Amino acid sequence: MKKILALLMAGVFAIGLMPGTASADSAVTRIKDISKVQGVRANQLMGYGLVVGLDGTGDGNKSTETIQSIVNMLKSFGVSINQSTLKAKNVAAVVVTATLPPFVREGDNIDVTVSSIGDAKSIQGGTLLQTPLRAGNGNVYAVAQGAVSTGGFMAGRGSNTATKNFPTVGTTPNGAIVERSVEADIGTDGNISLSLSQPDFTTATRVAQAINSQFGSVAKAANPGRIDISVPAYYRNNVVAFIANIEELAVMPDNSAKIVVNERTGTIVMGGDVSVDEVAITQGGLSIKVQKNKNANQPDPFSYGTTIVTRNTDVQVKEDKASTIVLPATANVSDIVGALNAVGATPRDTISILQAIKASGALHAELQIM
Structure with missing residues (x-):
């Protein structure tokens, strides 16, 4: 049961021999890396x-x-x-x-x-x-x-x-x-739109705010996945430069709390916003081992007896000591992983525990099983 769970947490990488757990807060990134201009397609x-x-x-x-x-x-x-x-x-x-x-x-x-x-x-x-x-x-x-x-x-x-x-x-x-090109008319009518790779209300609002802080009130989040932008008059003849400047603007995307679990490999990836209510977890194991052995019983020398083969069954039961941990209501992803490591939980143990916490209603995150 004592195996090491590899962690990727708060920018610190710990590499182990088995699949592990990762978590990281949202980082500031360019608008170019989280969106694309509508109409530009293959x-x-x-x-x-x-x-x-x-x-x-x-x-x-x-x-x-x-x-x-x-x-x-x-x-x-x-x-x-x-x-x-x-x-x-x-x-x-x-x-x-x-x-x-x-x-x-x-x-x-x-x-x-x-x-x-x-x-x-x-x-x-x-x-x-x-x-x-x-x-x-x-x-x-x-x-x-x-x-x-x-x-x-x-x-x-x-x-x-x-x-x-x-x-x-x-x-x-x-x-x-x-032999024939496909023309994409970008901004010819004075308007362009950005499509987010991961639609999100908060991210769309932040992207619009970042654009407006640089170019004035020209951007509006039409929905969680699209931001409509009016090309300023001084950029009407140079839409490419306008889009290039927008793509370089920095924004902090927002992500919903989610835990992604791959049961085949035992890989667990947790977002930084994962939290739990106060919950108690008991982790232990019961091991049962059954062995069948053959023994040969030889007769005494110079006797008229015959060799007899007997089958003996040996049953061994081993129950590991159960470990109980209590997570407070302020627990975050660091507390969850640290506590599970403290009781020697393997990746597959952690998956089962997370599913049980989710079923109890104490885990405030989407649990996605791959």
Whole structure:
């Protein structure tokens, strides 16, 4: 039972061999790190294509979509071929995905991910043929083509093969050329909005107050997750500089009292605002051990007896001494962790105790079980 519970508390880090407990008060941070400007967003792109040049590790003849795609591609080049005689082991049908960042322009390059959708064994060393990438609205925003890098491999033939990582998924760095940009009109109407990463009434109010203290009465917290801002007249022609100045403003975000528990690893993370009412905690353990032993009883020498094997059962019961602690009504996270450590509670013991305190109504914090 005597194990060390690793603590992260009040900026002091204690690293142990097992998962531990962490707590920290809210720190002053930049508005840039807790929010983003509405309208500045990325877009997902997807396309269907072919990877060629594989060393017999492509789709088999049962992948009809690959066969049909090869036939259609060759037709576009004026080549007619009998579909029944086509072998596709050097070609793989793939789905190509990419993310179109905000503010990219025509001619910029972006990375793409290439994933096999057939029964190809590996797309290592292949080349992605020209593949249009479409957004959710059906428009083409980029075109991808280039060598595929998997970061893995598959060696051998038949049952004697060795595989590392996932050779059926690869990337083509800078493999797509942007053909259409997505313009984000920020502040053209004289207004911008900030979205908080963690919506909170207090944090939204503090962000608005920080902006108003610097630029006058231009910001208003519309709801816990959004702050509406009017661009001052002297910044109308330089909205980028205005947003940059806002992002550098310091603010102290507020967080609700919460305890996050990961039962699989025994990790416990507590916020600094966690408090409890006066409560008594008793912690102890009962250990029962049952052993079965075989003993051989030998007869006396020169007797007519036979060897007899007997089974003996040994039951041992050990009950650890229970420890009782009392937390006052002014207890905070430091008191909780310190008291639980004093009675030798392990991380899993602490999880059970916290759940019991929450069930009793004495714990004033949200208990989130992962």
